[in-house]
Amino acid sequence: MNESKKKSGLFLIGVGIVAGILLWxxxxxxxxxxxxxxxxxxxHEMEQTVYQELQETIHFTNRTGVRATCPDCHVPKExxxxxxRKIQATNELYHKMMGxxxxxxxxxxxxxxxxxNVWRSMKKxxxxxxxxxxxxxxxxxxxxxxxxxxxxxxxYWDAVDGKEPQKTCIDxxxxxxxxxxxxxxxxxxx
Amino acid sequence: MKKxxxxxVAVITTMFLSTALLADVQSLRGDKLDTMxxxxxxxxxxxxxGGIERSFKLQPPMVPHEVDKYEVNxxxxxxxxxxxxxxxxxxxxxxVGDSHYEDRNGKVLKTISSRRYFCNQCHxxxxxxxxxxxxxFQGAK
Numbered sequence: 001m002n003e004s005k006k007k008s009g010l011f012l013i014g015v016g017i018v019a020g021i022l023l024w025x026x027x028x029x030x031x032x033x034x035x036x037x038x039x040x041x042x043x044h045e046m047e048q049t050v051y052q053e054l055q056e057t058i059h060f061t062n063r064t065g066v067r068a069t070c071p072d073c074h075v076p077k078e079x080x081x082x083x084x085r086k087i088q089a090t091n092e093l094y095h096k097m098m099g100x101x102x103x104x105x106x107x108x109x110x111x112x113x114x115x116x117n118v119w120r121s122m123k124k125x126x127x128x129x130x131x132x133x134x135x136x137x138x139x140x141x142x143x144x145x146x147x148x149x150x151x152x153x154x155x156y157w158d159a160v161d162g163k164e165p166q167k168t169c170i171d172x173x174x175x176x177x178x179x180x181x182x183x184x185x186x187x188x189x190x
Numbered sequence: 191m192k193k194x195x196x197x198x199v200a201v202i203t204t205m206f207l208s209t210a211l212l213a214d215v216q217s218l219r220g221d222k223l224d225t226m227x228x229x230x231x232x233x234x235x236x237x238x239x240g241g242i243e244r245s246f247k248l249q250p251p252m253v254p255h256e257v258d259k260y261e262v263n264x265x266x267x268x269x270x271x272x273x274x275x276x277x278x279x280x281x282x283x284x285x286v287g288d289s290h291y292e293d294r295n296g297k298v299l300k301t302i303s304s305r306r307y308f309c310n311q312c313h314x315x316x317x318x319x320x321x322x323x324x325x326x327f328q329g330a331k
Contacts, residue, residue, distance in 0.1 A: 058259070108265075145237045147255055175266075182265035187276050 031086060037069040043096060046070070049107050053178045060177075073129045073177065074118070081128075112181035119170055119190045127169035134169070136160065218322040233317040241284070242316060245329035250312035251284070257315050262308055269309045270302065 033039060041047040051070075054060050059068040076082045101107045101114075122129070136159035141149040151172065158165055174180065174190070214222075221227040238254035260268025272281035275291075290306035291299050 145255065146239045147237070175261075175268075176259065179261055179263075180266045180268070184266060186271045186274070187280075 035071045040070040050178045115181045122170035130169040235315045236318045253315040
């Protein structure tokens with residue numbers, strides 16, 4: 001191999017690395033930008049409805065001042081799941097352009113369906129996004145109110161003993177960060 | 191002329207005296223009229239296992255737990271997640287009284303009557319605050 005070929009080869013590798021860093025970094029930064037609450041509520045569909053309701057709940061206002069933002073619950077943390085969710089979000093962009101829920105009235109009409117979508121995916125992942133913060137091993141049932149600890153108890157011991165969970169968070173904790181949809185039936189399987 | 195002067199003096203004296211007297215007026219919480227009221231004690235809603243006993247017959251039972259998570263509005267009644275006819279057994283919660291399913295003509299309805307829909311109009315959670323005035327009221331047992 002002569003000297004100039006070697007040089008151009010090295011040059012190409014260098015260009016490749018720099019371009020790779022720029023492209024990947026740019027892509028990741030852009031994706032992270034869409035993963036902020038400011039981005040989510042830049043659409044009035046989210047800002048005027050669910051965001052207003054969130055502010056009344058313990059996930060926004062509480063004793064310690066720690067709070068959950070939209071993506072904490074609605075976007076997975078692991079990269080691959082996050083990427084899949086971001087691809088699914090193109091459907092949301094489509095409906096944003098179509099104006100499917102561009103008034104609070106349209107939003108209300110769709111609320112049960114939209115909520116069911118979230119409940120279904122939460123159930124499928126065993127409430128993965130809840131468990132990013134809430135873990136049974138760190139839960140002190142004695143510090144909970146009697147009603148809570150009574151309900152959590154069997155599931156707590158299942159988790160500690162490493163048994164298959166019988167229930168997942170969302171089975172009981174529906175409508176905790178946003179209003180429950182009209183027509184919600186507490187006995188129905190969603 | 192003298193009379194008017196006397197009257198004026200009398201009125202002014204009464205005014206001064208009454209403000210002096212008013213300064214001593216205390217509210218039941220111990221606050222004076224001319225100062226800022228004290229901040230109320232930071233009490234928490236009580237969680238009472240087994241419920242709070244009624245003080246008199248036909249008293250709407252008091253709520254022995256926190257209610258801030260439950261919405262009651264035209265769209266949804268959060269209390270009925272546990273206290274409805276369909277769910278009370280599973281949730282081990284007291285069932286809403288039968289009277290709450292009747293309309294004003296005594297007709298029994300399938301869902302809770304709109305007259306009884308807003309639970310917290312009658313059923314209140316308790317803070318455990320001491321009564322401002324002590325009394326010897328004994329509930330009917």
